[in-house]
Amino acid sequence: MAENLYNRGGLIEGDGPDRASMSGAEALIGFAKAHDIDYIFCSPIAVMAPLWEAFAAKAIDDGGVESTPRYRNCRHELLAVGLAHGYARVTGKPQIAFLPTGLGVLNGAMGLRSALQERTPMLVLSPDTITYGTDKTCDPGCEWPSLLVDHHGPAAYGQLATKWAREIKMPHELVPELRRGLYFADSIPRGPVLLQIPFELLKNQVPVPREQAFTGSVTVASDADLDKVVKLLAKARAPLVITEHAARSNDQGARAKFLSFVEELGAPVFEFINPTTESFPRSHPLYAPTAVEAHLGEADLIVVAGSNAPWHPPHPESLPDGCVVIVVDEDPLRPRAPFWGYRTDAALAGDICENLQLLSDKLKAMRARGEAPPRNAAHVALWTERNAATRSAKRTAAKNARQKDCVHASRLYAAMNRLLPAGSAVVDEIIASLPLLIEGMFSAVGEGEPQKDFLHVRGWAGALGTGIPVALGCKLALGPERAVCCFVGDGAFHYTPIPACFGFCQQYAVPILIVVCNNRGFVSQSWNIQKYYPHGAAVTSNTFLGADITPTPAYAALAAAYGGHGETVADASQLDAAIGRCLAAMKDGRFAVLDVLCEP
Known part of the structure; x- marks a missing residue:
């Protein structure tokens, strides 16, 4: 079976009939192919060179037609983790996120923590070194002994935010531990699993067992x-x-x-x-x-x-x-x-x-x-x-909702319900108007009309900044036929690695619609002030320090820097036309940012 599962161009026979060998990077790609992993999402670091070389050779073998697993470059660790998270949330299939050593694991830890919270399976890999340059044939670079090594290392850092973490040290461990890690990730309770893999194992030869691919089984009560x-x-x-x-x-x-x-x-x-x-x-x-x-x-x-x-x-x-x-x-x-x-x-x-x-x-x-x-x-x-009575009352309230100087959130969600194609995915990373989103996007537009079939995915789990990366993962999973709309609060927008996300959209032509629900502040951060100090200094002086985002940025203007379409709306009468232009941009392969000044 090894020839079919792991080989791209000829195996080097090992010591026995059950094994063959190849570089660790080639074995990783073969492992991913054998286990139906579609993507390896990498936040790059120089010691990934063996992986890049193996993918370049794979591209030659593919004859210009990209086959799985596909490599995707990510300009931030949180993006790599979010892509794997969103893809698994749609398909149920764990993907690989490759994070640069312990520093990268720390930078992606918020996304890992969200995946753990939501029981989302993924296999997270992180390179390290075991020779630090003392072996001239396998020198990871001068930056390693001085800047990139930590006393703890990727696996130790990962233990805080993953289901299971393990350091691989020996060549014969690589493929068995990849299989073991994937099995743990996809077994109940599901979650992210992290493996620390030395550069030396990626570059040098490792034995590859001739084994069948397998996954976790369904577990039920007695x-x-x-x-x-x-x-x-x-x-x-x-x-x-x-x-x-x-x-x-x-x-x-x-x-x-x-x-x-x-x-x-x-x-x-x-x-x-x-x-x-x-x-x-x-x-x-x-x-x-x-x-x-x-x-x-x-x-x-x-x-x-x-x-x-x-x-x-x-x-x-x-x-x-x-x-x-x-x-x-x-x-x-x-x-x-x-x-x-x-x-x-x-x-x-x-x-x-x-x-x-x-x-x-x-x-x-x-x-x-x-x-x-x-x-x-x-x-x-x-x-x-x-x-039925509650639905009717909410529908009436939404129709009558008005704001003088901006768009009432109910009007926004009603318009998106009308105009977003059926079958689209709705990813949310909002707090203040979430009940209105659920009512507006997942109820019939009018009395007696059928409800559109939207796919709902929560894009965050306590920590903000993950919604847009998760939405991009959903889009990769759903393909070009189905639209993805991510509703993100202006507060959450500031926690997101926006350059990395917008760059990914531009580089790989991933068109999603990002709707910034812009209530001009961290509104939820004022709730406890109003609850516990209703007559206090903050309320009487209208000074909500934790809720302040001033002056209001021009969020839509950021899209143009990465080839996207952006516009701002402050009047409900402009919504339909603006949404239509955003959807048209997506059909042209561009992402769109719609900044809607709204309340709540």
Whole structure:
């Protein structure tokens, strides 16, 4: 199998029948091809020379037609990690991010931390050296002993922001550890894995085992544990479901399993205030377009289907006596987090939607045998009516929303809903107007009209600056046929490696639409001042130090420096024409920046 999996032009036979050898860089490319990895996203450093040479040779072998894995140069580590993150969020497939030694891992750590938080698989590689130039045949450069080495090194730094990190030292370890790392990344709970690879291993010969490619397998709860939980479900007369990340928006199979479970249980579905994705269709009658906290007291059973923080605050007294809480997640009770203060009466670990489908099947079978009552039709009718009324009220409020000196965010999202092509991806990195985005982009434009099918991806997980890199990864995954629109707050925009992102768009012709929701400040940073000091000096003098972005930059003007299209809108009547020009630029292969002065 090695000839098919790893060889580009002829193997050098090793010591035994099970092995052959080639340079470590060639072995890495072959490994990626064998394991269906489409991209290697590199933030460059000179010791990647063996990899660049191997890719140049591969291009000659390809005859000018680029084959996988594809190399993409990234001008910032956060961009490389974000591209791998966004690609995996759409496809479910882990990619490779190559970061320059320990310094690069530190610079990309915020993106790695977000991937860990969101259980996004990727294989992160970082070069180092084991000879420091003492071997003249493998000298990494004079900068290494003086500037680029750290006492800790890439693997040690990576331990803080990845699922697993390991330093590779010997040639025979390279390919087995790549396989091991990829397996860990793609096994539940999924997440980023980091391998530290010396320059010497990339340049010199390494043995390549003749082994089949393999990936992680689906993990589900035991039959006995499922039976215990399904008995609790069968007793519920007023259940509700809370989710944040149960299924990727693009994973129709997982979403169908989640839908089957909800409909069999007969429960409304609430989302965490900042959902990772659209796990459950927001047009469904049982989708509750409101906060769950006001309704916790009505429930006799709560299923937390993938949520890091299902309600807030997490006080036990938020729930009525006798209410049962069942947590279904890849890693229930969050072993990688410092806190889990939520009542938990039962937990199922493993693939979330696979476990939910198994529960649905068991509950349906119990009812068919007469061992459990049918779902509570009155409960379903109550929530269907409530949800319809809430949607109607929100739609009316959005239509009537006005701002004197700028665009109300509701008007912005309604216009984008109308004009963005169906099937587009919507990536968000906003805070202040996120509820309006979810309502405006994922509800029907008008009464009786069908809802457009948009793919929703949250572009951040606590740390800002990752939304545009994630959106670019989504675009690579979706291809030229489907548009990608990234809504980013003006505050988040300042944390983003903009030159690197815009340069990537220009270099590789990746056309996305970036909408800057410009409320002229870090608005969310004023909330706690207003909450705890409503009559204090900051409020009475209108001095919100942490929220200030003045003077307001001309964000759209930055696009032209990288061949993009940019414009600014401050009047809702100008929105449709401006959006149309941005979409036209994207059809020409250029990215677009639409700076919208808006509130909130």
